[in-house]
Amino acid sequence: xxxxxxxxxxxxxxxxxxxxxxxxVGIALVLILIVPLLVxxxxxxxxxxxxxxxxxxxxxxxIWGYTGLxxxxxxxxxxxxxYAIAMHLQLAPLAPGTLPEFMNxxxxxxxxxxxxxxxxxxxxxxxxxxxxxxxxxxxxYLVFRNRIRGVYFSIxxxxxxxxxxxxxxxxxxxxxxxxxxxxxxxxxGASVSEPQTQFVFYTLTIVFLAATYALCRWLTSGRFxxxxxxxxxxxxxxxxxxxxxxxxxxxxxxISAALAGLSGxxxxxxxxxxSPRAMDIAFSIExxxxxxxxxxxxxxxxxxxxxxxxxxxxxxxEQFPDIWLFFQGALFLIVVTVLPDGLIGWLRTEGMxxxxxxxxxxxxxxxxxLEEDPEVQRERETLNK
Amino acid sequence: xxxxxxxxEGLFNGLSIGAVLLVAAxxxxxxxxxxxxxxxxxxxxxxxxxxxxxxxxxxxxxxxxPWSETYIIFALPVAFLLTAGFGILLERGxxxxxxxxxxxxxxxxxxxxxxxQQFVRSVNWVLAIAIVIFSALFFGGLxxxxxxxxxxxIKTLVWTIMLPLSAAISGAIGxxxxxxxxxxxxxxxxxxxxxxxxxxxxxxxxxxxxxxFQIPYARLFIIILTAACMAGIYLFxxxxxxxxxxxxxxxxxxxxxxxxxPTQQVDSLTFALGSGLAGIAGCAISLLGSVGPxxxxxxxxxxxxxxxxxxxxxxxxxxxxxxxxxxxxxxxxSGTIALLVQPIKPLADFFTFFATASMAKVMVFFLIIxxxxxxxxxxxxxxxxxxxx
Numbered sequence: 149x150x151x152x153x154x155x156x157x158x159x160x161x162x163x164x165x166x167x168x169x170x171x172x173v174g175i176a177l178v179l180i181l182i183v184p185l186l187v188x189x190x191x192x193x194x195x196x197x198x199x200x201x202x203x204x205x206x207x208x209x210x211i212w213g214y215t216g217l218x219x220x221x222x223x224x225x226x227x228x229x230x231y232a233i234a235m236h237l238q239l240a241p242l243a244p245g246t247l248p249e250f251m252n253x254x255x256x257x258x259x260x261x262x263x264x265x266x267x268x269x270x271x272x273x274x275x276x277x278x279x280x281x282x283x284x285x286x287x288x289y290l291v292f293r294n295r296i297r298g299v300y301f302s303i304x305x306x307x308x309x310x311x312x313x314x315x316x317x318x319x320x321x322x323x324x325x326x327x328x329x330x331x332x333x334x335x336x337g338a339s340v341s342e343p344q345t346q347f348v349f350y351t352l353t354i355v356f357l358a359a360t361y362a363l364c365r366w367l368t369s370g371r372f373x374x375x376x377x378x379x380x381x382x383x384x385x386x387x388x389x390x391x392x393x394x395x396x397x398x399x400x401x402x403i404s405a406a407l408a409g410l411s412g413x414x415x416x417x418x419x420x421x422x423s424p425r426a427m428d429i430a431f432s433i434e435x436x437x438x439x440x441x442x443x444x445x446x447x448x449x450x451x452x453x454x455x456x457x458x459x460x461x462x463x464x465x466e467q468f469p470d471i472w473l474f475f476q477g478a479l480f481l482i483v484v485t486v487l488p489d490g491l492i493g494w495l496r497t498e499g500m501x502x503x504x505x506x507x508x509x510x511x512x513x514x515x516x517x518l519e520e521d522p523e524v525q526r527e528r529e530t531l532n533k
Numbered sequence: 534x535x536x537x538x539x540x541x542e543g544l545f546n547g548l549s550i551g552a553v554l555l556v557a558a559x560x561x562x563x564x565x566x567x568x569x570x571x572x573x574x575x576x577x578x579x580x581x582x583x584x585x586x587x588x589x590x591x592x593x594x595x596x597x598x599p600w601s602e603t604y605i606i607f608a609l610p611v612a613f614l615l616t617a618g619f620g621i622l623l624e625r626g627x628x629x630x631x632x633x634x635x636x637x638x639x640x641x642x643x644x645x646x647x648x649x650q651q652f653v654r655s656v657n658w659v660l661a662i663a664i665v666i667f668s669a670l671f672f673g674g675l676x677x678x679x680x681x682x683x684x685x686x687i688k689t690l691v692w693t694i695m696l697p698l699s700a701a702i703s704g705a706i707g708x709x710x711x712x713x714x715x716x717x718x719x720x721x722x723x724x725x726x727x728x729x730x731x732x733x734x735x736x737x738x739x740x741x742x743x744x745x746f747q748i749p750y751a752r753l754f755i756i757i758l759t760a761a762c763m764a765g766i767y768l769f770x771x772x773x774x775x776x777x778x779x780x781x782x783x784x785x786x787x788x789x790x791x792x793x794x795p796t797q798q799v800d801s802l803t804f805a806l807g808s809g810l811a812g813i814a815g816c817a818i819s820l821l822g823s824v825g826p827x828x829x830x831x832x833x834x835x836x837x838x839x840x841x842x843x844x845x846x847x848x849x850x851x852x853x854x855x856x857x858x859x860x861x862x863x864x865x866x867s868g869t870i871a872l873l874v875q876p877i878k879p880l881a882d883f884f885t886f887f888a889t890a891s892m893a894k895v896m897v898f899f900l901i902i903x904x905x906x907x908x909x910x911x912x913x914x915x916x917x918x919x920x921x922x
Contacts, residue, residue, distance in 0.1 A: 480644025
């Protein structure tokens with residue numbers, strides 16, 4: 149009996165999963181095939197960049213929404229991903245033995261040793277993921293193994309942001325300091341500024357975003373996901389139940405860092421610039437607010453939030469450049485106090501009620517756990533027969 | 534002789550950097566110890582304190598000679614009271630609703646810090662008058678309506694009508710003012726540029742110790758100010774009635790509440806005290822250089838680090854942490870260590886790499902991380918039996 153029930157549930161969830169996958173692929177196809185017909189040039193590039201940022205939002209959601217680790221330092225991982233690909237783009241068009249332009253300017257005579265492997269595209273593409281992953285995992289390990297958490301963790305990550313900002317900002321000879329790496333020419337033989345190449349970047353961003361979504365979906369469902377949520381809700385209890393949360397936190401922080409790196413790389417090739425400004429404290433906290441606006445612990449919410457906030461930002465800061473900070477500050481306050489579950493959370497509760505009110509549908513409130521209880525559902529089905 | 538002088542110089546400079554950090558971190562540490570809340574707007578409170586000093590200085594300049602030299606004495610209490618007032622507003626208006634959710638508090642106070650930064654940049658007569666009118670209309674109206682017996686029932690309606698209405702009226706008045714008086718009212722008070730506070734004559738120059746090494750009076754003043762603040766806070770916490778209450782709530786909030794301590798008032802008072810100390814810190818940093826809307830941001834992360842390293846169990850932790858961070862920062866950043874280890878070539882090269890102000894921060898961060906490996910709770914962790922410290 150029980151086995152039978154289990155099988156049926158499995159079938160049902162498999163069906164749901166297929167539907168979800170279909171929706172994701174559908175949206176991706178619409179974005180790739182139809183949207184470029186409607187918007188072109190600057191706006192399309194903007195959409196591409198914001199979709200790249202949505203990957204970072206997913207990364208934040210994974211650690212903050214699901215695991216309860218508020219990182220204020222994801223700008224570092226984002227920028228490292230960006231720098232990894234930008235270093236390749238600096239080296240790609242050069243003849244062997246010549247140096248990037250800015251190095252000549254600062255009187256560097258020999259390519260620094262850690263620049264050399266970035267001449268290869270394969271290495272750079274892997275570095276985009278692996279460098280942030282290793283750094284995130286190492287930092288995470290050093291912090292989590294001492295059970296440093298909560299606000300302490302947040303301000304440590306923030307300090308890390310400052311530190312990396314200072315490092316990259318101060319090293320003119322190695323990273324061109326404040327100006328960052330820009331003026332990209334070719335990648336794998338294709339000209340970066342060509343519309344076709346940019347379209348490839350756009351398409352790749354969407355593919356990566358869908359893949360990231362799938363990865364996060366896979367991670368957050370099942371036992372691993374349950375453990376993450378348990379760590380968020382009561383870490384001591386998880387520990388008392390015989391799990392060591394450190395490993396899980398390190399893994400999820402590392403993955404999140406790698407995703408932020410991917411986001412940074414996709415953002416960089418579409419923007420044409422990576423500078424230490426990406427490691428600004430403000431930018432890292434902005435990432436958090438995308439997730440907060442969309443809805444914590446909701447993957448769709450994170451993507452939605454990143455898009456809504458960034459489009460709102462570009463719209464408002466074009467209109468009122470002076471008082472944009474007022475809006476942003478108010479956004480933080482409003483989201484935290486009035487909309488703690490973000491847009492998605494609001495839609496799920498208030499929005500549904502509002503719809504019901506408008507369309508006059510009747511909705512009888514019961515206990516949600518009762519609604520979802522398979523036993524109760526089965527009883528209902530058999531009773532109806 | 535040269536090395537001794539270098540060491541002395543380093544110690545003094547480290548001490549004076551540490552003093553600034555300490556006076557800034559003191560308020561943060563008290564608030565964090567009591568409520569577990571990190572106030573991201575702390576740096577902006579410092580900035581407000583610095584701007585207050587600037588205003589007080591300009592007012593005293595108009596009074597003429599004997600007064601214009603003493604403004605700093607008056608600026609201190611004014612800055613303390615003003616930022617304490619802002620602190621109470623923030624606590625009553627926002628943080629009160631977010632207790633038990635420290636991460637959300639962190640984000641909300643970051644929002645406040647953004648608003649304050651922009652406020653200083655764009656504040657002018659129109660904005661100030663509009664805010665006053667809005668507050669009078671909205672909060673006055675709410676106060677008036679809240680007397681009605683059926684207030685709870687019509688609350689949402691009142692808010693949805695009052696908020697846009699007050700905003701529209703104050704906005705319209707502001708617009709009319711801007712149109713009639715033009716530039717006289719729309720000119721920003723401070724603007725986005727930095728403003729300068731000139732130290733009074735008796736704080737300029739310094740006392741010469743020996744050789745070329747001299748101690749600037751301004752630095753000395755800051756060290757004495759910090760010591761005075763420390764002494765004041767210590768006496769307040771240890772000897773006064775409210776200090777006792779604050780200590781008791783810090784140790785065990787639930788138990789204190791059961792024993793009849795008004796925890797809400799304690800929270801407000803502590804937050805006001807912490808913010809006021811930020812104001813005093815703002816006064817102090819205005820003596821060290823020009824003050825801008827971003828001034829607070831430069832200090833805030835360092836002060837957070839002081840709290841992390843010091844731990845929240847005792848104030849002494851903050852003192853040790855601030856002085857240690859200040860000294861290490863100076864020794865590494867000024868290249869003194871590189872000079873000391875000159876005989877050993879690779880070590881000297883290593884330290885020369887870190888011998889700039891910004892690279893010193895890199896090194897200090899890694900030292901902090903390694904320190905936390907064996908003292909995760911800081912120098913003086915909070916003692917107790919709670920699982921979730």
